[in-house]
Amino acid sequence: MAGMTSTPALSPQTVEALVQVISGGSGTSMLPSIGIYRSGPKLESFMRACGVRMSMGSASRMPTLATAIEGVVARGDIDTLRQIIEAAANPADFIGDAARGEAVIEYLNERLIFDRMVLRKRGTKVELIDAQSNAPIVSALSNALAPINFDTVTRDLDRALASADSDPEDSVTSACSVIESVCRSIIVELDLEMPPKKDIQALYKVVRNALGLSPGDSFRDEIAEDVRSVLSGLVSCVQGVGSLRTHGGDAHGRERGFSRRIDARIARLAIHSASALALFLIETWQLKYPDLDLKDRPDPQTQPAQ
Template sequence: MPFPLSPRTIDAIADIITGGPGMGGAPPPIGFYRSGPQIEKFMRSCNVAFQVTGSRVPALVSCLMAVNNGIEPEKVLPRIIEAAADPRDFAAEPERHTAVIDHLNRALQSDGFELQSQGQRVRLVVSGHSTPVVEQLSGIVGTISFDTVRRDLDRALASIEADPEDAITAACSTIESVCRSILIELGEPLPGKKDVQGLFNAVKRPLGLAPERSDLHSQIADDVRTTLGGLATVIQGVGALRTHAGDAHGRERGYARVDARIGRLAIHAASTVALFLIETWQRKFPARDLLRHDDPA
């Protein structure tokens, strides 16, 4: 990610976290007004040590500038920005959340970033680097009971720039979680080999995705078999990439085998596969209850 951020963006982040100076006659805050102790608590939740000395707004700006110009700001600032725009804090005031996103994005655009809503979260991404399939998958796993899928996808998206090796591992886990979730929902046994290829092979039969199926129209049979074979190849490739370039099996200190491009490739490929599997499951079993387990029946 292109860090450090501009001073204008740092000021915008401080605006949201502090709620502004809070002086009489000032316009209402875009974010929430936070007292000094509340700002300290917010920063602690982001794993940043901070203590207000003097005025709370200048103190926070100084802290953010220190992070911005410090070591690995790409690992710390996204966490702070995403926490400041967490939609869960604005559940009762969605219009305020929209104003927060707009305020931050106006500043972030000059730094080449944007905040995007992805399911029940917002993510800081490089402008133009999200895709409709990732956004659609993020949305769909926010409404069904596949909680582990959402966590794996969130982890992949959060790691894509700062830790692409971890993003690849999480992308592969996203497919695995979809397959496991579908098998569990259908009461099917999990395979003995629970890697991504073993799980996909187990889910093909109940979903009717085996290339050797014989119920296809003659005009499209070969095309469908070719496409399903390609789907298996993509899954095999993501699994191999996880083994050879991900961090699931450890990695050498200070050695990066891949860059963010390959991390994005893995996430986009995994998201396409995961979305197709979920939509196939929904189409084949439309009577299934797709509510999240913590939603009222």
């Protein structure tokens, strides 16, 4: 789960909200159901799909469900907890009533935020992430990646978010890979030649030139200098993230007695900087080539020789 590595601690309010959403509330209530009403057998099936064995017997639906969820929290089983929360807001359960699905996500997030977690939509799915990693730019990049086949970028971004707190060196390495993967993907889509040296600066230079993003490129007179200043900053961002990966990341291994050089703040700085640049490159590529069909093919540079 992106950015979630510590033992989960759901508040009673969040547990109650989950119970209301998953069970659909009391069958005798006059109030409209927040989630989807599920009978006892349906609740057993729901929890079983999440890896939790729950037997209703003659017990009441909602207290039994609450006890089962509290047991998962008490065990510190973060993977199962993630499955339960994400399944509770699964968009596939709200086909034909998307507004209700959005309301469920909002209802849960109003409680989850106090547990430092949040649900966010990614394409056709929802994902539970650490609220501290939920910067708008990261969410925007995730949404931009959803409809295109840049799967390597998605994996690099997920890995960077997941390790920001527990392993900031690895997170920085993955943040750098986000930019490299976006550049390599665009190079492949545009049938450009890979640079002989495939480091972040060389890859970015090829993409920058192809998309007309060199600081010296001409723009409208009234904004030319401003845009050139921002583009110069992008070059500095690329150089900085690349250097941080070299000096503070773990791309080149770790020596015996390794001591941490960076902390989660720096890791998140690298993630957000890399995400901003990656999103800008993707949006610029899509703007300049709106009719280009995405090619469902691998990066030839990563394929084994025949």
